[in-house]
Amino acid sequence: MNEVVQAKNVSKSYGGVRALKDVTFTAYRGKVNVLVGENGAGKSTLMKILSGSEQPTSGEILLEGEPVTLSTPRDAQQRGIGIIHQELSLFPNMTVAQNMFAGREPRRKGRFVDDREQRRRTREVLNRLGQDLDPDTLVGDLPIGQQQLVEIGRVLLEHVRVLIMDEPTSALSNHEVDVLFRVMGDLRAEDVTVIYISHKLDEFRRIGDFVTVFRDGGLVAHEPMSETDTAWIVRQMVGRDPDSLYVRNTSATGDVLLDVRGLTVLGPTRPLVDDVSLSVRAGEVVGVYGLMGAGRTELVECLMGMRPADAGQVSVRGRVETRATVQARMDAGLALVPEDRQRDGLVPTMSVRDNILLATIGDLTRGGLLRGGREQSTAAAKVAELAIKIPGLAGLVTSLSGGNQQKVVLARALLTEPAVLLLDEPTRGIDVGAKAQIAKLMAELAAQGYGVLFISSELAEVIAMADRVLVMARGRLTAEFTAADVTEEALVSASASEKVLE
């Protein structure tokens, strides 16, 4: 067996958080090496280290047995390591050809960009990818799947020995995935080493030679693909006994608080939310599982009035809501804790107190002026109730840890006295202890009579916490399970399913 890339005892810490713990990973020449693991398991961190955009805190990288230092992405490129990131890094305002050669344009007379050569080589690469595309098309005009292929083409232009792909298929159609896998097969035949990160078990089983499982920053298993099965992989990914970490909701359910019928949000190529119907009862915790881009965030954003619905009906507490503004939905009794707290949740320039009170500040006045005492006591009460750890109410919200920031956003949502809480990935990016606390809070809120609808990408979490699990794929609900009959494998297969739940 031929080891091309090796990471030896690599650790990486961000501040106090250890993202990678003493990982020793090997990728083999001419093989497709698959990496799996839940969000935050450390796969992407390791790939960033191997591609030179992050430095390990300790440990070393061996390339063909030689220790190397990859201090910049350029270093890695020059040694033949290419990476295709999960997030596209293209210039939408430039053409396909210009994107392919950005930063390394072919020159004529050593000075001017050789457009003709650029177009010719672009066409070559596009052909290899099975795309009949005009190299002069603006990348911004392409559907997201083709943009992804442009990104892949950009890496193929160079002579790569090691190609890292971080979830490249999340935006691709089935046909495009086939093309990509064919290209990967070709690369394998050319002795290129492919490191392939994916969540889609059925997909990577088709192409992978080896599978490596990450969990909580550590490498937990490494086997030839042929010696594994789906159930084994899922078990390795989830690892711990989920029920020890999460608190299950045990409260009795009451009236239907949220009822959604045929909700549809159109997108540029296909509906982002496609004819979704669901309901949430008082005291019920409903989980929505799905892969990235399945339309889950769009669903809750539409419920919250942040995106207009193109069809469908939303009722809260038995009343049909016609006005689709955040204000109206908030008054109706919905509150959303967004997926990306930095982008959508927190005002970084404001204090903890002001962030907590932001949505309800209008209620804390006398004669039009804010009542400082009431502000302080209202915020302090919520801080105590949710056990938010803060240095002080007047401190900037950005000085808190991720879990406590999440609680600040939750406190703000609770102050609006909602009937149904919509939580979009409430435990993303927070540590295990904080996750358990958020889970406990959700169960407590359900016991107090709230309806809770939460989105999660983590199998263990959604299985351990939800009374009912809905699965979304390509904008549609593809399956529904009760806590009694849900399994990891069923969720995984439903999340990649084309079938629609009737």
Next chain:
Amino acid sequence: MTDTEVRTPAPASAPPAKGNVALAKAALWLLRGRTLIVLVVLVVIFSAISSEYLTQSNLILMTKHVAINAILAIGVTFVILTGGIDLSVGSIAGLSSMIVGGLLFSGLDVGTGHIFFSVAVVIVIGIIVGALVGGLNGLLVTRFKVAPFIATLGILYVARGAAQLLSDGGTFPDLSGTPERGNEGFRFIGVDSLLGIPVAVWIMVLVAAAAIVVTTRTPFGRRIFAVGGNERAAVLSGIRVNRVKIAVYVISGACAALAGLLLTSELGAAYPDTATTYELNAIAAAVLGGTALAGGRGTIIGTVMGAFVIGFLSDGLVLVGVSTFWQSVVKGAVIIFAVVTEQAQQRLQSSLNKRTA
């Protein structure tokens, strides 16, 4: 038991020594108070050079000059706090100046003759016009999604042009009014004094006080900061972001009109080029006072102090006989210095946060 045993050893990953943090905190205090420090330094330098600088009459005169820019800058601060910018305030001041001048000098033409209004009514009309033009800025920014820089740049030209059209480019030379017309007394706001202090300065104090209350003690004020700090979070908190934005442009327009009236009253005549390029001084005052152009951070009191620094600097340079060319150079350097120190403050603040977190 010795006292060394009682001490808990510092963990390996502990932040740098305590003295370092104390030093950083002290530096942060200095940086926060930099506008005031600069103001004090200016006064000390100029009074050392010229004995006339720190006299009562000169201080009152300089403060009166400050008043107009301060009122403009307070309005602009509201807009900047939301993350916008208002380039049109100078032109709005000019437009309201011409409208008020026209109403006082030749009255309102109703076909059969000319109607004259009392000074109070004229002033209210002038301010309403400013507020409406501000509202137009707000509509362009919200409804039509024009970038604030472009929208207010456009209005800068439109309002200035409108001011010139009102008189075909001419001046309304006499605004003192007559008893028959019942429109005497416009000089009160820009020329007269109350209790030995110019009325214009009193007005600045009132505007500043009102602005401080609005920004720090009302839900609306809180929402302004939220919109500037993170618009998406503001939306998700149910804040009607567009209303907040329109409101700040209306406030800015009204403040600009008021400043235009004070200037017109002081000059005793209305001409279309009134307050040309004053928007730059106003923005400079806000920035000097620590208002972040990205929005979400700043104070009214800082802006007022920024206006004092600019005013006291300009008048001081004139007093000690520095050429107007050098005045510009110095003013520009001071503004850049302010922004550089602002960034130093932010860096220090965030590193302190990390260390104490």
